[in-house]
Amino acid sequence: MHIAYKFRIYPNPEQQILITKTLGACRFIWNQMLSDKIAHYESTKEMLYNTPARYKEAFSFLNEVDSLALANRQLHLERAFKSFFSKQTSFPNFQARKKDYGYTTNIVNGNIKVLDGFIKLPKLGLVKLKKHRHIPEDYKLRSVTVSKSKTGKYYISILLDYETVISPCEVKTTIGLDFDMTNFYVDSEGNRYAYPESILLDQQKLRRLQSSLSRRYQPNKKQKDQSKNYFKQQHKVAILHERITNKRLDFLHKLSDSIAKTSDSVSIETLDLKQMATSNKHYAKQISRFGWYKFITLLEYKLNRLGKTLVKIDKWYPSSKMCSRCGHLKTELKLSERIYSCEHCRQNMDRDYNAAVNIRNKGLELLKVENLA
Incomplete structure (x- = not known):
């Protein structure tokens, strides 16, 4: 390897x-x-x-x-x-x-x-x-x-x-993760993992620095002929960009490492984030900040290294529209409906938590493992 x-x-x-x-x-x-x-x-x-x-x-x-x-x-x-x-x-x-x-x-x-x-x-x-x-x-x-x-x-x-022998791990603990636009993700245990506040504060600072850089730009001059103040500000922007990148990578590494050590299998949904980003400007900013694809890449290789499994659920799987208790499928579910109310079994639960449970159950089904919940 x-x-x-x-x-x-x-x-x-x-x-x-x-x-x-x-x-x-x-x-x-x-x-x-x-x-x-x-x-x-x-x-x-x-x-x-x-x-x-x-x-x-x-x-x-x-x-x-x-x-x-x-x-x-x-x-x-x-x-x-x-x-x-x-x-x-x-x-x-x-x-x-x-x-x-x-x-x-x-x-x-x-x-x-x-x-x-x-x-x-x-x-x-x-x-x-x-x-x-x-x-x-x-x-x-x-x-x-x-x-x-x-x-x-x-x-x-x-x-x-390096040479190593990886033995497949028996699935005893499992978890499902549902991408959350507000935080970072919601798992099948009902836990919400918020993005580090320090990164969000740095991103606000970056916005101010970029605005200041834009004011220093002289459109009648070439890039290499800009003023010294422009290049000083450009260097400040680069330093903050690097700090945000390092903080994000540190957060994703620690989080994926923690999940890989505590769960034998992890199920996620293969979302089309590019399509989501084009549908809404707010979504585009959030998705680019979070680094969800990078998180999945880190999680997958860390699980594989331990003989564990990352199960990727098809993006068309109706995880949000299906009741995690009885399996009833809603024909319509508005994005504004944050509580999933089942018309069949009368269950009321958080929409994202319900989706995470469905993702976990679908992952167990694909692995041919009995539900461990």
């Missing part, structure tokens, strides 16, 4: 320059190869299989950076085309300078080593590393990815291989 550890690194000025050059070279090789592929296909209707080595003679600066970083960028481009032809993603886009895509390099003949307080990297040599967590000795290093945030911080993600 694979696992990745992310650490912060502190390169010296010379190393920072080389990292910037490598990021630029990787972006250049992606755009150049993509452009040549498009032009070749338009003229011959055939796919061009080009490599970074073809461009090194014409563009000598490519020789200054790690060759494996360029080779990995080629593999990423080929993978993007395969995903496009299999209709999984859209056509590959050109990469912009303002966005950091990082660069990946592989271990060859001991060119990468994690030492005490340092990491040895190709071309860069020893780079100061803040190793805040232990890496088991039996884990084998596979590759590293170097990236730079918009606030000027440098990070490295270390991909490791």
Whole structure:
């Protein structure tokens, strides 16, 4: 199995320059190869299989950076085309300078080593590393990815291989989760988990900073020719964006980890959040803030690592319209009706709690497990 550890690194000025050059070279090789592929296909209707080595003679600066970083960028481009032809993603886009895509390099003949307080990297040599967590000795290093945030911080993600035997876990405890637009989710036990208030306060502050940034923008000038005050404010916005992202990720990691440890199976509904976002501006803001898809991704891999199961219920399953006690199905249920009142068994309960119970019961049905409630 694979696992990745992310650490912060502190390169010296010379190393920072080389990292910037490598990021630029990787972006250049992606755009150049993509452009040549498009032009070749338009003229011959055939796919061009080009490599970074073809461009090194014409563009000598490519020789200054790690060759494996360029080779990995080629593999990423080929993978993007395969995903496009299999209709999984859209056509590959050109990469912009303002966005950091990082660069990946592989271990060859001991060119990468994690030492005490340092990491040895190709071309860069020893780079100061803040190793805040232990890496088991039996884990084998596979590759590293170097990236730079918009606030000027440098990070490295270390991909490791390890061997383990995962035994399927017997389902003794289970839970159903229903996405809640007001909070975060409601579970089948009736608990509501609200989003951290500190993140909501930071988002209000972000709104004020962005408004201030917008006032500093001079439309008659290019982006690079804006005033110093504009770039200072832009840096403040980037710092707050990063803080919100880190807080959100910390919240999602801790919450998904807690659920994975306490439940043998988790059932969720595969909602079409993009469609929900387009139907209402308020929904779009809430969905983008919460990071529900990220939460599901984290929860799934943590459950699988423990031999547990994440059950995804079809989005057309009428979890909100069905009574969790008798199974009676309502033909119509307005969004404003927050209490589910069953006409058949006279049960009255919170709408989201009722949906979470139905999701849990459907998950048990798909797992062919008797209801544990």
